[in-house]
Amino acid sequence: MEENKHVTIYDIAEKLNLATSTISRALKDHHSISDKTIKKVKKAAKEMGFVPNTLAAGLRGNKTKTIGVLIPTVTQPFLSSLISGIEITAQKSDYSVIIMQSHDSYHEEVNMAKSLYSNRVSGVICSLAMETRDTSHFHQFSNNNIPLVFVDRVPKDYNTFRVVIDNYSAGYKATKHLIEQGCLRIAHLTAGSEFGNLYNERKRGYVEALRDHNLPVDDELIIDLKAVTYEEGVKASNKLFDIKPLPDGVFASGDIIAVSAVQTAKRRGLKVPEDIAIIGFNNDPISQIIDPNLSTITHPAEKMGKAAADIIIKNLKSAKNEDVQEIAFLNTEVLVRESSKRKES
Amino acid sequence: MEENKHVTIYDIAEKLNLATSTISRALKDHHSISDKTIKKVKKAAKEMGFVPNTLAAGLRGNKTKTIGVLIPTVTQPFLSSLISGIEITAQKSDYSVIIMQSHDSYHEEVNMAKSLYSNRVSGVICSLAMETRDTSHFHQFSNNNIPLVFVDRVPKDYNTFRVVIDNYSAGYKATKHLIEQGCLRIAHLTAGSEFGNLYNERKRGYVEALRDHNLPVDDELIIDLKAVTYEEGVKASNKLFDIKPLPDGVFASGDIIAVSAVQTAKRRGLKVPEDIAIIGFNNDPISQIIDPNLSTITHPAEKMGKAAADIIIKNLKSAKNEDVQEIAFLNTEVLVRESSKRKES
DNA sequence: AAAAATTAAACAACCGGTTGTGTGTTGTTG
DNA sequence: CAACAACACACAACCGGTTGTTTAATTTTT
Secondary structure (H helix, E strand, C coil), X not given: CCCCCCCCHHHHHHHHCCCHHHHHHHHCCCCCCCHHHHHHHHHHHHHHCCCCCHHHHHHHHCCCCXXXXXXXXXXXXXXXXXXHHHHHHHHXXXXXXXXXXXXCCHHHHHXXXXXXXXXXXXXXXXXXXXXXXXXXXXXXXXXXXXCEEEECCCCCCCCCEEEEECHHHHHHHHHHHHHHCCCCCEEEEEECCCCCHHHHHHHHHHHHHHHHCCCCCCHHHEEEECCCCHHHHHHHHHHHHHCCCCCCEEEECCHHHHHHHHHHHXXXXXXXXXXXXEECCECCCHHHHCCCCCEEEECCHHHHHHHHHHHHHHHHHCCXXXXXXXXXXXXXXXXXXXXXXXXXX | CXXXXXXXXXXXXXXXXXXXXXXXXXXXXXXXXXXXXXXXXXXXXXXXXXXXXXXXXXXXXXXXXXXXXXXXXXXXXHHHHHHHHHHHHHHXXXXXXXXXXXXXXXXXXXXXXXXXXXXXXXXXXXXXXXXXXXXXXXXXXXXXXXXXXXXXXXCCXXXXXXXXXXXXXXXXXXXXXXXXXXXXXXXXXXXXXCCCHHHHHHHHHHHHHHHHCCCCCCHHHEEEECCCCHHHXXXXXXXXXXXXXXXXXXXXXXXXXXXXXXXXXXXXXXXXCCCCEEECCECCCHHXXXXXXXXXXXXXXXXXXXXXXXXXXXXXXXXXXXXXCCEEEECCCEECCHHHCCXXX
């Protein structure tokens, strides 16, 4: 096994008896280099197996063509689709994606933000950790003209780009759908609503929909989960189904929760959707697997990823932000499947 | 909003009237710097908001504390768990993770390998694209002492680290389990077995198990999917269930396929597991959601990610590979759930 | 044919840490 | 008290591209 040292532009320059600056320019088709030379250089570069050193270029220009992604975890379907979208768009413009997981820990998020900064990423896409209240660790980006895009779980009070869905209207739509199916006592399973404005917004939509249709808002029917997990969902569902009279509809702020509600209901002998209609949120893969298939709200994860990456790349190209809006609202839809269908539409 | 230029060690040096070399060494507790100076420097660095520039350090030392991950996609549960494992281990040793998706395209894989090399990653973890036959695009790593670890979908003929499960024995175990449940006509749903040694190995285990138990191997009962998707699974299942006499057991080489088989069976009025026992592979989240719960083979994704990252980090620390084996086999187990349980154990 | 303009390539500084070598200052030892 | 080690820090080259400025060669303009 040969020990190739990396081939550099110096090696090419020496071989062709040209200056390194000429090599550098030739490789990027600079106008001040003749076609003849460009061809010669490119040929030699290929033959010698030259691969540019991104670090050197990044160091000089202080831009790395790298997008930093800081999210709670990559294993949630929504987030892995988000990454997928980011990565696809980034790739088209020759950007790399560097991913870090905060695991919903504020502390880790702070460290990782520093690490991204340290890596001189060209832009940052972030979905906040559950724990995060203070967002001052993102100032280092804002202060240095590094575009910052928050996605989905965004801070209330930070003046930067954000890509979100309209959680209020989605919550409203979901609830309205249940009402239209004839539900009169609709429960809501939510999470961490004391802070996360995301879940709060959905809840607000839920409440408004009830009010608009002259249905009572019963606080007993709103359960706040400790975490968005299957286990917590089962706990909450059991609590919910102990209430008399039983609710006849459930709007869960996440498919995992909805699924746990469906299964808990079935286990207790309740029929879905006849006894109880259930709708989730996100359109995770499981929503199509569970029996009955879960009605849900679409959440355009990949699109959001693409949009976020686009903002960063465009913002980078045109020093000043032109046609990119500060806030991109992406569309959501009610996906009616079996778990909530009581009437033919 | 102030336009902080990045704070460098030069700024610190100037402020404290010290040389940059002293700052650099002080920040990493070099023994040749007095405690007094170290404290002074660290204090100033903190006050001034100094964040080291990873690029500069990487350029000089030609090592970046970055692990490149090259996988087909991040959205498959197995792979996102793999990433999670890599990321957790990397983080402990202060490594960053840079992720690229080949989308199972050979062409993209080649480009991305180049990009990782260009980024001077310290090591590479890769699960091969479906399309990949030739692996010479990985030579650039091997030739330059950049540790390379293949995970799960590994090349046959490449002399480097690999982290895998024993697919043969897993396939054997799965099939044996079905036999023990009383199945006599066991089908096998596999994919891309004309190349991928991964699926081939499972199939080999399936065949051996049948032979060892004196059951016939019926080629008609082995169906090779075009892709590992739900839709292809449904197609294959329908084809399978058209065969007379019906198989009474199915070993699917993936949970998505198994799930599609379960649902297709149900749709056709077949009872799972009474009429047909089904076992999948991977222990994806859906396996616990589907009704009946899916028996499956555990696939220690996160552990494999941790193992792969460990290999890279250890290999980097000790120039020569000491206690790391070339091949790490991780353990798998049969997870008996409802979809295959015909007898009380 | 001389002046101006355009083109081609070289020179050299630069990005920001890292590290081998050198120098002056203390402290220890015989 | 000279001799030597140990210590604390400075100097400067280096990693590998990038880019503003110059110089030299060629072409166009007047």
